[in-house]
Amino acid sequence: MSSENPYILEMQNISKSFPGVKALKDVSFRLKPGTVHALMGENGAGKSTLMKCLFGIYMKENGEIHLNGEPANFKNSREALEHGVSMIHQELNVVPDQTVMENIWLGREFTRRIGPFHLVNHRKMAEETRQLMKQLEMEIEPEGRMGSISISHQQACEIAKAVSYNASVVVMDEPTSSLSDKEVNHLFKIIRSLREQNVAIIYISHKMSEIFQIADEISVMRDGELITTAPASELDEDKLINLMVGRDMSQRFPIVEAVPGESVMQVKNLTSSDPKSFKNVSFDLRRGEILGIGGLVGAQRTELVESIFGLRATVEGTVSIEGQDAGIQTAKDAIHCGMGLITEDRRGAGIFPQLNIIENTSMPSLDRLTNKVGLLDHKTLIQKSTEMNEKFKTKTPTMETKIRSLSGGNQQKVIVARWMMTLPEILIMDEPTRGIDVGAKYEIYCIMAELAAAGKSIIMVSSEMPELIGMSHRIMVLCDGRKTGELEGEERTQENIMRLAARFGHDDFKEEEAS
Template sequence: MNSILRLDNITKSFPGVKALQGIHLDVAAGEVHALLGENGAGKSTLMKILSGIYQPDEGTITLNGETRAFADYHDAVAAGIGIVFQEFSLIPFLNAVENIFLGRELKKGLLLDRAAMRRSAAAIFARLKVDIDLSVPIRELSVAQQQFIEIGKALSLEARILILDEPTATLTPSEAEHLFDIMRELKTQGVAMIFISHHLDEIFEVCDRITVLRDGQYVGDTAVADTDVSRLVEMMVGRKIENSFPPKPAPRADAKAVLEVEALQIDKDGPVNAFVLREGEILGFAGLVGSGRTETALAVIGADPAHVKKVKINGREMKLADPAASLDAGIGILPESRKTEGLITDFSIRQNISINNFGKYRQARFFIDQRNEARTTAAIMKRVGVKAPTMNTQVSTLSGGNQQKVVIARWLNHHANILIFDEPTRGIDVGAKTEIYLLMRELTERGYAIIMISSELPEIVGMSDRVAVFRQGRIEAILEGEQITSNAVMTHATTASAGSIEQGVSHE
């Protein structure tokens, strides 16, 4: 193997924590090398060492046969290592050219050579076979285009090793496939890539070899051709997971309707939908990206406007004019973007869980009963299984799975009994997914009702008691029991049925 990068015995400790111990990684030129592990396994720490952000306590980094020690990020970039973080580092008010050359602008005498920078940027995107409008601000481009600009920025620095940290987390399937085409093209140009992803199907689609970490330690490496999903999961979590999804309960004929959407029309000329959510069930919202799943949920709770809306909570007609009114009615939402919409990441776990409930903790007009707040927070953390040193730990330091649990804990603390989970396991590892699934089932056993919006077909089939399948804003079918299969969901998601059209008209 033509090794371009080798890490040997990398060890790193922080106060009270050994983050990495004896890590090995060997990457060849023109190879896509997957780095796998649960959240907290040490992937990000290892990549920060490779990119000069952290310094290892022990171990060596060998680049092109030469032992290197990177003093900082800029030193690593100068050595040909580029990293595309999951959180973009682009300036939204600047265009693609200005972002790529920020801090190292080309000049002609004392003036900026804008023409040269534009030609250089155009050449990079031509190399990537990506069409980018170089004149518009970044904020006007799609997430996928911003991702490609991050890659172009790294390549403009002549990176020969490219680190891609969860690059598909916010991409649609077609955008992800475009990214994979770019990665395949870069392979032919000899660029080595380290690919971090929680989606194991992506690993088998685009990667050549895999290194697995667990609890900060090296587990092993393997060629993609020599392994399968079951083996990788076992390497990642240290045990076999025969079935990620807990068993579904038997349907209850006496389950009462807690949420009845008798008519919902988002746009004046759009379809009219209706559905019922029952106590103790998980109702899946399935469909292709853009099918109207999330839009329907947001219109129900008043976060988005609706042309027609007739909703009942526990048999009582409700207006639900805005999310605050919906929360008062007992509806909580775990949004798709937990970091920007579900949490205040600079706040502690305690503050995030308590933020909707300060009124009940008020001891006097300007004081909070901190003892009562702490007692309640500790109990709810234990109940949902939040793993953290203390309740005062800052939420930004938690893994994705634990952040999801904090959002859930907030709504349970507010006594919401109808929960909307929008992409509940996006961006979290396989072990944490299983914990979220078990928690959801535990909640439904206690009588909570859940709407689960998910783009992952196995998740929809494995977790839902009933499934509402959306297509172009319309509920095409509601499946239950043995009707819930991958084929049935995809058939309804991609094909209009006369029955659903008639059903939609009948509610107008």
């Protein structure tokens, strides 16, 4: 590191507009080598946009970027990569039909020459991938099809890919959104070892606890401006939240006033048709109740709720609504029974990128808003969609804006708005606040509390323990596809959830017991 320039990356007075939004206003950001620099801010603050300007995905309108003291105005991501800047994108960029190794080495495949031909050297590619996985202590088969591995493994592949460029700056835009705690710890190990090799890491996450574990410095963005940069040691969660939202947020969860009433849904001995998935799960859901489902990644919570919703097949057991077997075979049946499901995989299954916000919000409500002669009530549809999105403070220039141009977290708000608009009696939410900032999380919690108070029932799958404890009347825990217990009242503690989540000779648990 030369004495006159302590920064590996300097971005000065960067501005960027989109139709109707000034996404970046004169942003200046500096990065020191060998540090982890967290970039924080509410949904739509401009974090991803700033990084995309660095990476040459967006053209900045103003400003200068210097890398190692040299001007660095990359025109595309290839140029950025060639100059040692790599990025893990918020939206997973995988090609599902290709293998893991093809995804990792995409665009820089190893070739061998046979006469005049250059052929892809699969053997070498597999070997290099194996080497990379070994170095990162990841257990992922190079020749597996990307589309057939779990989202958490896909995310791990993206991490491996970013590392494989031997970059001096690595941008991680919400790299842990689909990782288990164990995988997050593993990623942190990788990050620390990169830091030791003097790599600088820009780390974007909404998970407060992660930030204080890993960051050396923290920059906060709000409404397209960079508000402050400070050493992590000078900030704490409350100060940081205050900077991000511009107000005090002493209250993280609203008070859930609803008192659960009679049982509205009965799940009995439900068993997946996939022998590796859940078995023999029984539980009741009561009117006005928020039932949390906890467990580790891989506990089959998503599989369970998707099966209840008719998206997956079961071989045994019943789902009854008010005592009657509901006979749900498809999602349409489930919607007919008054259920709504906010899926975990919002990008794959959730959004219609080409459609605007009104269309995305109203999709499953179209039936309800069509009159007897088959005419759609457009006025009500626009009004209701707009109201719902205003309630969530979805940040968008207009309601006609295509959903794909919203920030990641704002896309999620639209999906939540969509299911709220169907007025479900039973709302299933799978990781409802993943990728959503603290302010918007609070909005979602308030709406959950309101729904419960109005006699609706909610099932919430969540990996965030404070959220499970803060919002649920009762928490059911799964481990390896089995129900390991239910926690109520005072029993709802992090320790109890962890204990139940790691039962059944789970690998993590064995390790702990052994040590």
